[in-house]
Amino acid sequence: xxxxxxxxxxxxxxxxxxVVIWDGFTGVGHPERQRRVWKVAEAVVPREDLFDVGMILxxxxxxxxxx
Numbered sequence: 001x002x003x004x005x006x007x008x009x010x011x012x013x014x015x016x017x018x019v020v021i022w023d024g025f026t027g028v029g030h031p032e033r034q035r036r037v038w039k040v041a042e043a044v045v046p047r048e049d050l051f052d053v054g055m056i057l058x059x060x061x062x063x064x065x066x067x
Contacts, residue, residue, distance in 0.1 A: 001020065001022045001024060001036070001037070001040060003022070003023070004020055004021060004022035004024070005020070005021040005022070006018060006019070006020050006021075007019045011054050014052045015052055015053075015054040016052055016053060016054060017053075017054050017055045017056075017057070018053065018055070018056045018057070019056075019057045019059065020037055020056060020057070020058050020059070021059045021060075021061060021064070022058070022059075022060070022061075023060065023061055024036075025058050025059065025060040026060040026061075026062065027060075028060075030058070033058035034056070034058065036058075037056050037058055038056070041053065041056070
């Protein structure tokens with residue numbers, strides 16, 4: 001996901017939560033966003049490590065709260 005911003009947060013044990021902010025999510029529904037990020041995750045993360053992913057939040061930049 002070119003030019004995306006990805007952050008991670010340790011939840012507990014070996015569990016992590018990720019936030020992906022990407023302008024490519026604009027106008028895309030939640031199920032399709034999840035399909036896209038998991039397709040990338042499955043391509044780059046070893047299968048046994050995928051079980052440590054507790055959640056991936058997908059956000060379009062315009063959905064962020066304004067300062």
